[in-house]
Amino acid sequence: MRARHSFAWLVTLIVLLTTASRAAALSSIDCTESTDTGYSSGNAFPIQVVTVDGKKMEKESANAYIVMAKAADAAGVTLKVVSGFRTMAEQQYLYGCYVNCSCNSCNLAAKPGYSNHQSGHAIDLNTSSGGVYAWLEAHAGSFGWKRTVPSEPWHWEWWGGGPGGGACGGHPKGYLDTASCETVAGWAQDPDAPNQAIDVHVYFGGPAGAAGAAGVSVPANDHRADLCSAIGSCEHGFDLLSPFGLHDGQPHAVHAYGINLGSGANQELGSSPKTLTCPPKALSGYRRHVTDPTSYEAWGFSDFFDRAPVTDVAIDALAEGAPWPAKPELMIAEGGGAVYQVDGSHRRHVPNPAAMDAWHFSWSAIQTWTPSKVAGLADGPALSQRPLLVRHSSGAVYVVDALAPDPAPAPGGTAGGGGSGGAGEPGTAGVAAGGWGGGTVFGTGGADAEPTDDESVEGGCSVSGLERVPVGWSAVWTLGVAWAFARRRRV
Numbered sequence: 001m002r003a004r005h006s007f008a009w010l011v012t013l014i015v016l017l018t019t020a021s022r023a024a025a026l027s028s029i030d031c032t033e034s035t036d037t038g039y040s041s042g043n044a045f046p047i048q049v050v051t052v053d054g055k056k057m058e059k060e061s062a063n064a065y066i067v068m069a070k071a072a073d074a075a076g077v078t079l080k081v082v083s084g085f086r087t088m089a090e091q092q093y094l095y096g097c098y099v100n101c102s103c104n105s106c107n108l109a110a111k112p113g114y115s116n117h118q119s120g121h122a123i124d125l126n127t128s129s130g131g132v133y134a135w136l137e138a139h140a141g142s143f144g145w146k147r148t149v150p151s152e153p154w155h156w157e158w159w160g161g162g163p164g165g166g167a168c169g170g171h172p173k174g175y176l177d178t179a180s181c182e183t184v185a186g187w188a189q190d191p192d193a194p195n196q197a198i199d200v201h202v203y204f205g206g207p208a209g210a211a212g213a214a215g216v217s218v219p220a221n222d223h224r225a226d227l228c229s230a231i232g233s234c235e236h237g238f239d240l241l242s243p244f245g246l247h248d249g250q251p252h253a254v255h256a257y258g259i260n261l262g263s264g265a266n267q268e269l270g271s272s273p274k275t276l277t278c279p280p281k282a283l284s285g286y287r288r289h290v291t292d293p294t295s296y297e298a299w300g301f302s303d304f305f306d307r308a309p310v311t312d313v314a315i316d317a318l319a320e321g322a323p324w325p326a327k328p329e330l331m332i333a334e335g336g337g338a339v340y341q342v343d344g345s346h347r348r349h350v351p352n353p354a355a356m357d358a359w360h361f362s363w364s365a366i367q368t369w370t371p372s373k374v375a376g377l378a379d380g381p382a383l384s385q386r387p388l389l390v391r392h393s394s395g396a397v398y399v400v401d402a403l404a405p406d407p408a409p410a411p412g413g414t415a416g417g418g419g420s421g422g423a424g425e426p427g428t429a430g431v432a433a434g435g436w437g438g439g440t441v442f443g444t445g446g447a448d449a450e451p452t453d454d455e456s457v458e459g460g461c462s463v464s465g466l467e468r469v470p471v472g473w474s475a476v477w478t479l480g481v482a483w484a485f486a487r488r489r490r491v
């Protein structure tokens with residue numbers, strides 16, 4: 001981590017040096033970070049500071065300031081920071097000047113521990129220079145800066161807002177809130193582009209780059225009402241289904257990283273890593289043979305997310321149902337209603353949009369059927385909320401499903417696939433262990449599956465590939481498909 005940050009700083013400094021030579025009048029900024037002790041309402045907290053015009057400034061405020069200073073510079077107005085972040089000792093000195101009227105022009109100073117110069121939000125600017133105050137009064141608000149002390153025209157504060165960006169590159173921030181047997185969820189935002197969604201890379205089994213760690217990319221673009229006021233923008237949540245592949249009773253580390261936009265570097269999210277420990281899946285229903293790799297692929301099944309490690313004994317204990325359909329076939333009756341998966345002579349209700357996502361279904365694949373054609377199918381049990389697959393040591397892969405097989409066929413019939421159970425059944429020839437449905441965690445495996453500049457920041461991805469998680473259903477909601485579902489997750 002350290003080495004990567006140094007690298008990012010170096011890049012930033014080069015950018016700054018280039019910029020500085022172009023516009024010497026602009027505030028100078030040194031993005032080398034250090035940690036100091038800030039105070040808010042008398043309480044100490046660690047604060048990241050950089051240097052602007054030779055003064056220490058809290059990093060995010062410094063970014064917001066430099067964006068504003070550049071705009072002022074373009075308008076021919078030169079802003080300078082006269083006072084920035086203050087340590088406790090500095091505030092004690094200024095407070096002494098104020099109460100004793102002995103120094104600092106007897107200027108007002110807040111009680112030590114209570115100044116916003118100590119919380120990192122306040123700076124004093126060169127408002128006595130020509131044009132500076134008038135420019136600030138007209139424009140500072142659009143950069144998130146406010147004048148807050150009536151008697152001090154030089155004192156300005158930043159508490160968020162403005163266009164984002166800034167020379168010192170905000171790293172993504174956020175939290176890995178949950179890693180449970182149902183979901184892996186949290187939020188992430190990049191201060192360089194506060195209203196834009198970023199990707200989050202979730203690694204299971206170790207940090208990014210660790211041997212055996214499996215990475216998944218998910219867009220952090222879900223609406224989360226709690227974020228609107230907390231970070232000033234709402235669409236930054238992410239969630240993944242808990243991978244059945246790790247439901248083995250063992251603990252698995254879960255690391256989440258915000259993927260950086262603009263300057264800065266990818267950043268492990270707060271509360272990461274977490275530990276996922278889930279019991280082996282209990283199986284019920286019927287095992288339905290996925291007859292070949294083509295079918296497995298047509299369904300978009302994921303070994304990692306969909307297939308639970310269970311014993312042969314547990315698989316053999318399930319009665320065998322009809323072979324799993326070769327490919328998904330989705331339909332909706334003319335005039336609207338529920339979306340169904342066609343399953344042989346049955347229709348299976350897809351219970352909600354979350355199930356649509358979890359089953360890897362494509363909204364554009366939904367066909368429209370005449371009501372009479374729909375009525376020609378028997379109503380089977382609704383599809384489960386997400387697929388559950390198992391793999392026998394013989395190599396046979398099954399979907400565990402609620403649909404009972406049709407009654408035994410008349411002699412010579414073919415329905416039900418009865419009698420084909422067990423090892424060596426037709427269709428599994430050539431499906432050796434390590435072939436499809438086994439082996440690599442991700443179908444897209446390989447180092448080159450990791451996009452962007454990730455390697456340099458997360459230390460590479462030499463082991464695992466990366467699985468692109470489909471964008472949430474909200475993106476396709478505008479298709480206007482009439483949809484009968486129980487709840488909307490991401491409105």
Ligand SMILES: [Zn+2]
Binds near residue numbers: 083117122124152156
């Ligand atoms: Zn001040």
